[in-house]
Amino acid sequence: MGNLRKYMPVTHITFLIACLAIAGIPPLSGFFSKDEILVAVVEKNIFLFGVQYLVAGITAFYMFRLYFTVFWNRDKNYEHDPHESPNVMLFTLIFLAACSALAGLIPFSQFVSSNGESFSTQIHMNIAIPTVGIALAGIILAFVLYKKESVSPEKIKNSLGLLYRSAYRKFYIDEVYIFVTKKIIFNMISVPVAWFDRHVVDNTMNGIAYTTNFVSEKIKYMQSGQLQQYAFIMVAGMILIFLLTLYLIIV
Amino acid sequence: MENFLYTLIIPVILFFTFVFTGLFGSKFKPAVSGIICTASVLISAVLSYWTAYQYYFIHGKVNGVYQIINVYKIEWLKFNDTLSIDIGILLDPISVMMMVVITTVSLMVHIYSIGYMKGDSGYSRYFAFLSLFTFAMLGLVLSVNIFMTYMFWELVGISSYLLIGHYYNKPSAVSASKKAFIVTRFADLGFLIGILLLSAFAGTFDFNELTNPNGNAILQSASVTFMGLSAITWALILIFIGCAGKSAMFPLHIWLPDAMEGPTPVSALIHAATMVVAGVYLIARLFPLYVFTSPAALEVVAHVGAFTSLFAAIIACTQTDIKRVLAFSTISQIGYMMVSSEFPDTVQKKDSVIWHQCFICLLMQCLKLYYSWEPDQLYMRFIRMKLTQWAISGNICQ
Numbered sequence: 001m002g003n004l005r006k007y008m009p010v011t012h013i014t015f016l017i018a019c020l021a022i023a024g025i026p027p028l029s030g031f032f033s034k035d036e037i038l039v040a041v042v043e044k045n046i047f048l049f050g051v052q053y054l055v056a057g058i059t060a061f062y063m064f065r066l067y068f069t070v071f072w073n074r075d076k077n078y079e080h081d082p083h084e085s086p087n088v089m090l091f092t093l094i095f096l097a098a099c100s101a102l103a104g105l106i107p108f109s110q111f112v113s114s115n116g117e118s119f120s121t122q123i124h125m126n127i128a129i130p131t132v133g134i135a136l137a138g139i140i141l142a143f144v145l146y147k148k149e150s151v152s153p154e155k156i157k158n159s160l161g162l163l164y165r166s167a168y169r170k171f172y173i174d175e176v177y178i179f180v181t182k183k184i185i186f187n188m189i190s191v192p193v194a195w196f197d198r199h200v201v202d203n204t205m206n207g208i209a210y211t212t213n214f215v216s217e218k219i220k221y222m223q224s225g226q227l228q229q230y231a232f233i234m235v236a237g238m239i240l241i242f243l244l245t246l247y248l249i250i251v
Numbered sequence: 252m253e254n255f256l257y258t259l260i261i262p263v264i265l266f267f268t269f270v271f272t273g274l275f276g277s278k279f280k281p282a283v284s285g286i287i288c289t290a291s292v293l294i295s296a297v298l299s300y301w302t303a304y305q306y307y308f309i310h311g312k313v314n315g316v317y318q319i320i321n322v323y324k325i326e327w328l329k330f331n332d333t334l335s336i337d338i339g340i341l342l343d344p345i346s347v348m349m350m351v352v353i354t355t356v357s358l359m360v361h362i363y364s365i366g367y368m369k370g371d372s373g374y375s376r377y378f379a380f381l382s383l384f385t386f387a388m389l390g391l392v393l394s395v396n397i398f399m400t401y402m403f404w405e406l407v408g409i410s411s412y413l414l415i416g417h418y419y420n421k422p423s424a425v426s427a428s429k430k431a432f433i434v435t436r437f438a439d440l441g442f443l444i445g446i447l448l449l450s451a452f453a454g455t456f457d458f459n460e461l462t463n464p465n466g467n468a469i470l471q472s473a474s475v476t477f478m479g480l481s482a483i484t485w486a487l488i489l490i491f492i493g494c495a496g497k498s499a500m501f502p503l504h505i506w507l508p509d510a511m512e513g514p515t516p517v518s519a520l521i522h523a524a525t526m527v528v529a530g531v532y533l534i535a536r537l538f539p540l541y542v543f544t545s546p547a548a549l550e551v552v553a554h555v556g557a558f559t560s561l562f563a564a565i566i567a568c569t570q571t572d573i574k575r576v577l578a579f580s581t582i583s584q585i586g587y588m589m590v591s592s593e594f595p596d597t598v599q600k601k602d603s604v605i606w607h608q609c610f611i612c613l614l615m616q617c618l619k620l621y622y623s624w625e626p627d628q629l630y631m632r633f634i635r636m637k638l639t640q641w642a643i644s645g646n647i648c649q
Contacts, residue, residue: 022580037591048590051557055583058564065568066576092359099355168569171562174505 010090012071014097019067021100023060023135029100031132038131039124056131060138068146255310255322258302258340261295261350262393265386269379276375284375285368288382289361295389296354299347306347319343319459324395333454339395341458345535349392353525357385364516377417377514384410388525392532397446398456400533404442404497408435411526415513427509434506438496445489452483462539480547487541487548491534491555498530498585501559508578518574527581531588556589 021028024035034056042049166172268291276284312318324339361381368374387406394400409432416428450456480488494500499507507527511518521527534541534552541549560583567579 022584034587037587040591045553048553048557051561052587052590055560055564055587058561058568059580059583062564062567062576062580066573070573092363096359164569167565170508170566173502177505 010093014093015067015071017097017101019063022063023139024056024131025135026128026132029102031128034131035124035128038127042127053131053134057134057138060135061142064139064142065146068142072147255302255305255320255340255342257298258322258342258393261298261302261354262340262386262389264291264294265382265389267291269382269386272375272382273379276379279375281374282365284378285361285365288378289358289365291382292354292358292361292385295385296358299350299354302342303347303351306342307344317344321395321459334450334456336398336456337396338399340393341395342393345532346392349528349532350389353385353388353392356525357381357388357520360516360520363519364514367516368514371514373417377414380410380413380417381517381520384414384520384525388529391529395458396456397449397458397461397537400536401439401442401446404493404529405439407497407526407529408432408439411510411521414517414521415510417514417517418512421512423509424512427506427512431506431510434503435496438493438503441489441496442493445486445491445493448482448486448489452486458536462537481545483540484545484548487537487545488551490537491548491552494530494533495555496530498527498589499559499582500530500555500586500589501562504559504563504582507582508575511574511578518578527585528588531585534589553590556586558586559583560586560590562586 017028021030024030026032038049038052038056041052169175268288272284272288306317306320320342322340322342324337327336327338329335361378364377364381368377371377384407387403387410390403391400391407394403412428412432415431416424418424446456449461453461455461492503496503510521513521541552563579563582563586567576567583570576570579
């Protein structure tokens with residue numbers, strides 16, 4: 001994929017605006033929010049500020065990596081010619097591009113705050129300039145690597161080695177989840193529980209059913225449904241009880 | 252005081268649209284359901300702009316302070332004199348702003364989907380779920396009560412599951428939707444326990460009372476401790492786990508990159524508009540509680556956020572699939588927002604929320620354009636092929 005700007009000019013421009021906005025280039029919206037976050041962070045916790053500052057640079061880099069790879073670069077052979085989308089889709093793109101471009105100019109601090117009172121914010125040059133600086137550095141790095149290709153990304157990839165590979169595999173978090181769920185939870189807990197269920201619980205219940213069945217099988221002939229037989233047994237029983245009582249009284 | 256009762260229409264109309272399109276959508280031509288849903292979102296959007304105008308510029312401010320307005324509130328389930336679950340609509344600066352953002356982005360996604368989903372066999376089903384999702388998100392941000400938030404939170408979860416799994420005959424989409432559902436469900440368990448713990452001390456679910464600096468919630472909770480942290484800190488950390496699940500914070504972020512299996516406008520809606528900022532929204536909503544009772548919990552939030560943003564940014568640099576890059580970019584930006592929540596002016600965060608939504612939505616939609624050059628009916632197969640091609644070409648480009 002590459003060189004799409006020829007085929008999709010509107011998409012190209014809107015994507016570029018979005019990338020610039022997310023990289024935090026003034027006066028697009030991302031600049032303002034990033035600035036405010038960083039100003040708030042630097043006063044409280046310098047370590048978090050460092051992390052966030054670094055992330056600002058990385059963000060600019062990966063967005064422009066995407067941008068240069070998709071829209072510039074060499075022409076590729078497409079199976080079908082890429083073409084611009086229908087107007088209904090382009091409308092939403094342009095609307096949202098306008099949002100990301102202009103929304104930073106709305107003074108949101110006038111409207112939204114934690115206690116309902118509005119307060120004013122201003123741009124802090126001592127934070128804003130280095131932040132834009134690192135964003136530009138990220139963009140330039142992406143430009144050098146993916147547009148001009150004067151330094152081969154392949155080399156950097158190889159020199160980073162393990163870090164690159166593990167980041168590529170998303171630091172193996174998915175694998176860790178699979179390991180924990182499959183190997184530990186399934187194998188160590190679920191499988192024994194399933195065995196217990198299948199063998200102990202099931203066999204207990206089956207045993208009860210089997211015993212009941214076996215006993216009923218044996219005694220079912222007593223209930224033949226023949227009235228004569230019942231009457232015979234009843235009378236015989238009565239006689240037996242009568243004789244037994246007689247015997248007991250006499251003795 | 253202006254009567255804001257008409258704001259009730261904003262979420263409710265979407266619910267009726269969902270029921271109508273869900274039940275009768277197949278009786279009409281597919282385009283009809285698309286138009287009905289888009290029209291109702293348009294009505295919601297216009298009404299929410301009107302509400303925002305009325306709230307921010309005319310009636311909301313009393314003595315220079317924006318008021319919290321309970322537009323509508325009915326008692327739904329009463330436990331005792333103080334503890335009850337209410338259903339209603341709460342307007343304050345944050346919820347009004349989120350309402351505007353959600354309806355706008357949802358409107359854009361609806362309009363976009365009219366073009367994108369053309370010819371799809373599940374057209375009306377898709378639009379019905381889209382309405383349900385928007386309804387759930389609006390209910391979440393407008394809720395008066397943390398338990399109501401929880402109910403809509405779950406509804407958001409279920410509707411995102413339905414949307415991610417839209418192409419249900421595609422195994423990867425099915426497993427992605429299950430993954431999203433199950434991972435967030437685990438997080439929601441933390442959220443539920445957190446709510447119960449919190450309400451056990453505060454004796455209320457109501458946001459007004461929970462966030463009142465002189466209220467019960469804050470006074471009664473500091474005394475009980477468990478493992479060196481006060482009970483309220485535990486409650487807030489547990490609530491944050493719920494937020495982390497929805498907002499894809501490490502280590503619960505794993506569902507988000509896979510959620511790209513859904514139709515692209517859905518990814519835009521889930522990533523941009525709404526679902527992932529629900530967590531940030533909830534932290535912002537409970538912000539006074541975090542600040543006054545438990546700075547330790549905020550520390551946790553900020554550090555998890557910082558770690559996630561760095562972690563996801565590094566991954567994003569190495570991915571070769573556009574959608575994955577954007578997914579990790581989302582995670583990273585949300586982490587950024589979470590960091591800002593350590594610091595007592597929610598404005599920065601909300602600012603960031605709204606910008607982020609605009610960017611990501613835009614990016615997702617741009618992205619979609621690559622797909623749409625494929626007019627073929629065997630569309631999904633081509634996307635597969637394209638993805639592999641890109642992966643390869645991405646590798647070459649590197």
